[in-house]
Amino acid sequence: MTLRIDVITLFPEMFGGVLASSILGRALREGRTEVVLTNLRDFAGDKRGTVDDKPFGGGPGMVLLCEPLYRAVEAVRGQDSRRGLVVLLTPQGERLTQGRVRDLAGRERLILVCGHYEGFDERIRPVADLELSVGDYVLTGGELPAMAVIDAVVRLLPGVLGAEDGTREESFAAGLLEYPQYTRPREFRGMAVPDVLLSGNHAAIAAWRADQAKARTRARRRDLLGEAPDADG
Numbered sequence: 526m527t528l529r530i531d532v533i534t535l536f537p538e539m540f541g542g543v544l545a546s547s548i549l550g551r552a553l554r555e556g557r558t559e560v561v562l563t564n565l566r567d568f569a570g571d572k573r574g575t576v577d578d579k580p581f582g583g584g585p586g587m588v589l590l591c592e593p594l595y596r597a598v599e600a601v602r603g604q605d606s607r608r609g610l611v612v613l614l615t616p617q618g619e620r621l622t623q624g625r626v627r628d629l630a631g632r633e634r635l636i637l638v639c640g641h642y643e644g645f646d647e648r649i650r651p652v653a654d655l656e657l658s659v660g661d662y663v664l665t666g667g668e669l670p671a672m673a674v675i676d677a678v679v680r681l682l683p684g685v686l687g688a689e690d691g692t693r694e695e696s697f698a699a700g701l702l703e704y705p706q707y708t709r710p711r712e713f714r715g716m717a718v719p720d721v722l723l724s725g726n727h728a729a730i731a732a733w734r735a736d737q738a739k740a741r742t743r744a745r746r747r748d749l750l751g752e753a754p755d756a757d758g
């Protein structure tokens with residue numbers, strides 16, 4: 526059974542280019558997954574399509590209403606017998622990692638909920654099985670995070686990438702950054718390709734790459750090695 530991904534959003538048109546292009550576009554055309562977009566506006570309680578209101582207690586900005594969102598989640602749920610994991614995109618969520626991406630890719634159905642505006646009514650939280658954040662910065666809505674989740678998940682589905690890329694994913698599974706890569710020309714603006722890569726010695730190449738991956742991870746992302754990050758973060 527192929528993974529079904531539902532997206533509940535006020536801006537379904539934002540997804541068009543991303544879902545039609547490149548690897549994601551091909552995966553969808555080949556039926557390796559299915560993405561169903563649902564407009565939250567369709568679940569407003571009035572003809573004007575109201576989905577937000579001013580916060581009780583005052584303060585700036587608008588707050589997403591619970592009722593349209595619960596109606597949308599329940600309607601979307603009913604479109605398929607698989608229950609689906611409801612994922613809310615928010616900076617307050619668990620930071621997305623490749624490990625979580627692997628977990629999501631193994632499920633039968635995901636329901637991604639994208640909020641807009643400054644915030645949402647706190648009572649929306651229980652509708653979600655999981656809250657995810659794509660990083661510690663503030664976006665205008667959950668759509669770009671949802672696209673990041675879709676992209677990262679779909680590339681792991683069977684048949685989406687070649688066998689070669691499948692192995693590359695394992696290097697990140699090992700918790701390291703990628704080793705440096707080169708292609709032609711052998712020299713570009715005074716920068717030469719390391720001799721070992723032209724040596725034809727596959728064992729030496731593998732050792733060099735392992736070494737580079739480790740050194741680069743230590744220099745740039747010590748946290749991935751389970752060590753404290755340095756003073757620069």
Ligand code: 4GX
Pocket residue numbers: 589614615616639640641642643644645657658659660661662663664665666667668670
């Ligand atoms: N990683 N944002 C969420 C707020 C919001 C409003 C209504 C739900 C309902 C973000 C991030 C992120 C901006 C998405 C604020 N949420 N999401 N939105 N970083 O910045 O995931």
